[in-house]
Amino acid sequence: MQYISTRGQVAPIGFIDAILMGLADDGGLLVPTHLPQLSQETLAAWQKLSYSELALEVFSLFIGDEIPREDLKKLVDDSYATFRDPAVTPVRKINDNLHVLELFHGPTFAFKDIALQFLGNLYSYVSGKTNSIIHILGATSGDTGASAIEGVRGKEGIRICILHPHGKVSKVQELQMTTIDDANVLNLAVEGTFDDCQRIIKELFADVEFKHHYHLRAINSINIARILAQTVYYFYAYFRLAEQGVTAKVNFSVPTGNFGDIFAGYLAQKMGLPINKLILATNENNILERFVREGIYQPGEFRGTHSPSMDIQVASNFERYLYYLCGEDASAVASIMAQFKNEGRIEIGADKLALVQADFDAYGVQNEECLDTISSYYGEYSYLLDPHTACGVAAGDRKSAEGEVTVALSTAHPAKFNEAIELRKIEQTYPEQIQALFNKQQKVTVVGGSNDDVKDELVKFF
Numbered sequence: 001m002q003y004i005s006t007r008g009q010v011a012p013i014g015f016i017d018a019i020l021m022g023l024a025d026d027g028g029l030l031v032p033t034h035l036p037q038l039s040q041e042t043l044a045a046w047q048k049l050s051y052s053e054l055a056l057e058v059f060s061l062f063i064g065d066e067i068p069r070e071d072l073k074k075l076v077d078d079s080y081a082t083f084r085d086p087a088v089t090p091v092r093k094i095n096d097n098l099h100v101l102e103l104f105h106g107p108t109f110a111f112k113d114i115a116l117q118f119l120g121n122l123y124s125y126v127s128g129k130t131n132s133i134i135h136i137l138g139a140t141s142g143d144t145g146a147s148a149i150e151g152v153r154g155k156e157g158i159r160i161c162i163l164h165p166h167g168k169v170s171k172v173q174e175l176q177m178t179t180i181d182d183a184n185v186l187n188l189a190v191e192g193t194f195d196d197c198q199r200i201i202k203e204l205f206a207d208v209e210f211k212h213h214y215h216l217r218a219i220n221s222i223n224i225a226r227i228l229a230q231t232v233y234y235f236y237a238y239f240r241l242a243e244q245g246v247t248a249k250v251n252f253s254v255p256t257g258n259f260g261d262i263f264a265g266y267l268a269q270k271m272g273l274p275i276n277k278l279i280l281a282t283n284e285n286n287i288l289e290r291f292v293r294e295g296i297y298q299p300g301e302f303r304g305t306h307s308p309s310m311d312i313q314v315a316s317n318f319e320r321y322l323y324y325l326c327g328e329d330a331s332a333v334a335s336i337m338a339q340f341k342n343e344g345r346i347e348i349g350a351d352k353l354a355l356v357q358a359d360f361d362a363y364g365v366q367n368e369e370c371l372d373t374i375s376s377y378y379g380e381y382s383y384l385l386d387p388h389t390a391c392g393v394a395a396g397d398r399k400s401a402e403g404e405v406t407v408a409l410s411t412a413h414p415a416k417f418n419e420a421i422e423l424r425k426i427e428q429t430y431p432e433q434i435q436a437l438f439n440k441q442q443k444v445t446v447v448g449g450s451n452d453d454v455k456d457e458l459v460k461f462f
């Protein structure tokens with residue numbers, strides 16, 4: 001399989017070069033030259049596979065023979081052996097209309113482990129094969145950082161630096177990142193918001209000289225390997241419902257920030273998985289909900305919410321969707337993105353908006369509704385939702401029609417976001433791995449919000 005840029009200025013490259021490149025050199029995002037189309041027979045055969053077996057099949061389609069199958073199998077098996085549940089991503093039935101796809105059984109209790117355990121092992125494999133050092137630079141609103149660090153800590157040939165917005169991640173997220181004392185890990189707490197962190201990273205990666213000099217590699221959700229890893233559980237969950245005899249139309253409701261997770265579902269659907277509706281759930285930072293409703297993509301005012309991992313104004317994966325929305329016309333995408341850069345907004349025509357609304361339904365969850373959802377599901381089903389998952393569940397409740405079944409993606413364990421849970425006087429017991437963090441020493445450097453502040457620290461570390 002070959003990969004090209006959404007902006008059309010990168011010659012086709014293989015999978016390993018694509019994951020190493022991260023952001024495309026022309027400022028776009030990498031996408032496969034074509035999407036594999038799955039036959040009924042393939043889908044039927046996949047239904048019987050374990051999570052790891054299924055992941056191996058999906059990755060094989062997108063990697064081809066660049067990584068020998070037995071090496072790939074080992075990478076996949078190692079990546080999912082760290083999960084606490086034998087199903088990796090179990091599906092829990094809450095009621096006849098709602099199932100929750102639990103994606104939080106990895107080392108850091110958030111769904112990002114599913115992609116980053118794999119990406120960490122993949123980088124380590126590539127470093128070994130090419131005998132080179134890999135420097136990972138990433139920004140996090142909380143979960144990516146912990147997950148990425150956990151994916152590569154102590155691994156030879158890799159150094160990782162993660163930027164997070166100082167004081168704007170949850171306590172558990174902060175502890176998960178900063179209590180790691182491996183020498184190959186640097187945490188920078190930036191005075192600013194997550195969007196500031198993300199902008200700094202984007203600009204440092206766009207500084208091609210700096211990027212090449214330090215062999216900078218990305219781990220944020222613009223990395224195509226992460227998207228591909230996330231397509232797997234859409235298949236897996238769909239098959240579990242079929243196994244339980246569900247014959248209704250199946251929707252997926254996805255708590256959305258950077259548009260990575262839901263884009264993975266969109267790819268699964270385009271590959272032939274018969275998903276009925278993809279429901280895009282946002283919190284009060286609802287740029288994507290407004291886009292689906294009105295066809296206008298324009299950042300609003302930043303709002304701090306109970307679901308900080310979705311507090312995002314510019315969704316970095318959105319350009320991948322635009323590429324498909326424009327019929328895979330890279331020059332159209334390039335001109336839309338240039339316009340976005342100049343004018344700060346994108347407006348699509350009525351014909352395209354109709355396509356968007358056929359692809360997605362969307363709902364923005366207000367803070368109170370998020371907490372109400374946590375309370376009501378806890379009261380009625382004794383099932384504790386984290387605030388991100390609660391957005392997905394609330395949107396699913398709003399947007400599912402009679403006779404449809406919705407799978408809400410649970411993107412984090414509630415213990416990661418006790419700040420929200422305790423507002424509704426719900427007491428939870430932390431899993432022991434999380435409890436243990438509170439007794440550990442923290443290691444973190446606070447920096448200002450300019451590119452140079454960050455560069456200075458990086459140069460010292462690398």
Ligand SMILES: *Cc1c(COP(=O)(O)O)cnc(C)c1O
Nearest residue numbers: 143257258259260261309411412
């Ligand atoms: C990252 C994250 C999200 C948003 O996922 P995107 O791929 O950025 O849309 C939602 N919930 C949690 C808990 C997350 O960590």
